Amino acid sequence: MDISSETIGTITLLKVNSERIDAAAAIQFKDKFRDLIRDGSGNAILDLNQVAFLDSSGLGAVVAARKILGEGRQLELASLSPAVDKVMKLTRMNTVFPIHSSVEEALASHGVAPAA
């Protein structure tokens, strides 16, 4: 599980560089996420552009990641593939997570321009 991280203002931007968040990768995803958001204080944006496949175990890990952030910090999802979007809608988790069509849009919603 490869996740890269960047801090933009108070936002922690996390880019998942793996194609699958599935039963084989769920625990690694959660552990990596926990390490990467530790030092931040604001919302986290999860860039899922590279993720072609998310199953129920992967979704469980994304929900666990949301809980790690706690009530005070939001987890926003950006750039969902059609397969990931389908899972979010079928489970109605699209009502729990703010979803943005792109990272640029997610950052713009916070009044932040993407890093050059």
Add this chain to the structure above:
Amino acid sequence: MSTPNIENRQPGSHEIGVVANPNAVSDALVKLCRDLAVQGTPAELLVPLELVLAEVMNNIVEHAYSDHSTGEIAVEVNLEGPSVRCRLRDQGQAMPGLQLPREKEFNLANIAVEDLPEGGFGWSLIHSLAYDLEYERKDGENRTSFRIDLAS
């Protein structure tokens, strides 16, 4: 290392034996879906097919084989016109009550962050996407079958 043994009998017909662990399931699904895509299976079928297969297979890994150190899942996938017919067999424990779990319903309105469900999505996805979903216990095996079509 577990390499799924894939033998193609005829175009659109695949029979795979997959070692019952999450990595082998993941690798087998990637290969199967790549093969089906090369054979012209549209994404509208592949997306729900991969998802339902993943959910059913991971359920077998986690529950049917929970007390085994090793086990295998036999998967048959057949393209039948505009739909895909799947049959899975495993020699793990039977489903409790000899029936498939029902869809779980979550009330997500105004739910507190710490109360968000982290599991139970699998059977909801399966019931939402699979048609003709059937399960039987026969000759010491679990046999699960379903159909995915363009409306899935």
